[in-house]
Amino acid sequence: xxxxxxxxxxxxxxxxLEAGVKAPVFTLPSGPDQKVSLEDYRGRPVILAFYPADWxxxxxxxxxxxxxxxxxxxxxxxxxxxISVDGPWCHRAYSEHRKLRFPLLADFEPKGEVAREYGVxxxxxxxxxxxxxxxxxxxxxxWSYVSPIDVNPGADGILTxxxxxxxxxxxxxxx
Amino acid sequence: xxxSMGAKLILPVGKRDHILGSPNAAVTLVxxxxxxxxxxxxxxxxxxxxxAITGDQLxxxxxxxxxxxxxxxxxxxxxxxxxxGAQDSFWEMHNLLYEHQxxxxxxxxxxxxxxxxxxxxxxxxxxxxxxxxxxxxxxxxSGVRSGxxxxxxxxxxxxxxxxxxxxxxxxxxxxxxxxxx
Numbered sequence: 001x002x003x004x005x006x007x008x009x010x011x012x013x014x015x016x017l018e019a020g021v022k023a024p025v026f027t028l029p030s031g032p033d034q035k036v037s038l039e040d041y042r043g044r045p046v047i048l049a050f051y052p053a054d055w056x057x058x059x060x061x062x063x064x065x066x067x068x069x070x071x072x073x074x075x076x077x078x079x080x081x082x083i084s085v086d087g088p089w090c091h092r093a094y095s096e097h098r099k100l101r102f103p104l105l106a107d108f109e110p111k112g113e114v115a116r117e118y119g120v121x122x123x124x125x126x127x128x129x130x131x132x133x134x135x136x137x138x139x140x141x142x143w144s145y146v147s148p149i150d151v152n153p154g155a156d157g158i159l160t161x162x163x164x165x166x167x168x169x170x171x172x173x174x175x
Numbered sequence: 176x177x178x179s180m181g182a183k184l185i186l187p188v189g190k191r192d193h194i195l196g197s198p199n200a201a202v203t204l205v206x207x208x209x210x211x212x213x214x215x216x217x218x219x220x221x222x223x224x225x226x227a228i229t230g231d232q233l234x235x236x237x238x239x240x241x242x243x244x245x246x247x248x249x250x251x252x253x254x255x256x257x258x259x260g261a262q263d264s265f266w267e268m269h270n271l272l273y274e275h276q277x278x279x280x281x282x283x284x285x286x287x288x289x290x291x292x293x294x295x296x297x298x299x300x301x302x303x304x305x306x307x308x309x310x311x312x313x314x315x316x317s318g319v320r321s322g323x324x325x326x327x328x329x330x331x332x333x334x335x336x337x338x339x340x341x342x343x344x345x346x347x348x349x350x351x352x353x354x355x356x
Binding site: 061062064065067068069072098099101151152153154155156157159 | 182185242243244245316319320321322323324325337
């Protein structure tokens with residue numbers, strides 16, 4: 001089905017997917033010769049950080065910030081994936097410059113397809129929203145948040161969501 | 176979808192903090208900053224001007240948020256400020272660090288300690304032993320949990336300031352809080 005048909009028939013969500021919904025699976029380039037699939041991480045929490053573009057002119061931009069906080073995410077055995085519509089070569093340059101230690105995925109072809117599936121594509125701008133999605137080990141969305149496009153949402157929401165996930169797991173296992 | 180509510184400071188200002196200005200000030204400005212970050216360097220001058228304008232209506236608190244992955248000297252500089260603080264000279268060192276952002280290697284940190292008339296043997300030993308690493312980490316994590324989203328990040332009476340931190344905008348935001356009932 002062509003993208004136009006899909007859109008006119010509203011097969012994409014109108015707004016960001018929320019907790020409880022199954023996270024749409026995807027495979028995207030994480031570099032010029034590598035690909036990453038959401039299903040690669042089944043069994044662990046996954047943080048999807050959608051952001052509009054690489055190379056914003058501040059030191060502690062959102063991806064650099066998460067790079068700093070990575071050890072805290074690892075404590076929950078969570079994987080962080082950054083996603084923007086930039087191509088894989090742009091991501092590689094940006095990632096090397098900021099010394100990022102997590103994958104940046106290129107939602108490049110078809111442009112913004114994964115962002116659309118998550119309800120976080122900005123048609124007018126041609127970029128994704130600044131949106132955070134936390135997915136549990138079973139592939140279900142546990143928490144999501146859309147920040148105003150010019151406000152870096154930081155990491156507190158992510159950490160709270162990860163804590164809630166792990167305490168839910170403990171409750172279920174009857175500890 | 177979720178509405179953006181101002182992020183809130185989760186660690187209230189207290190005895191552990193470095194506080195500049197009147198203890199009874201109605202408004203508190205907290206900054207999470209990195210000594211090697213050029214934007215924080217610019218903000219340093221702005222904060223000084225704002226403090227001069229607001230007098231005893233404002234007090235200022237600085238907490239460390241070193242971006243160690245991109246600023247190789249930031250962590251050490253933060254520990255140097257804490258080491259100076261242990262000798263009652265936090266703000267002197269803080270100023271020296273922001274005035275010499277291009278020179279934050281260990282040799283220069285020692286020179287600043289001399290300039291601040293610190294016990295340099297104690298200073299050097301404490302830095303080498305990482306005595307203040309935990310303290311800097313506490314600051315950093317409190318920032319993370321409060322929604323710090325880059326450097327500098329400012330909180331005015333515990334609410335993250337999401338506008339520009341250029342002079343006019345930051346001062347206006349502070350004055351809005353001062354004037355509110």
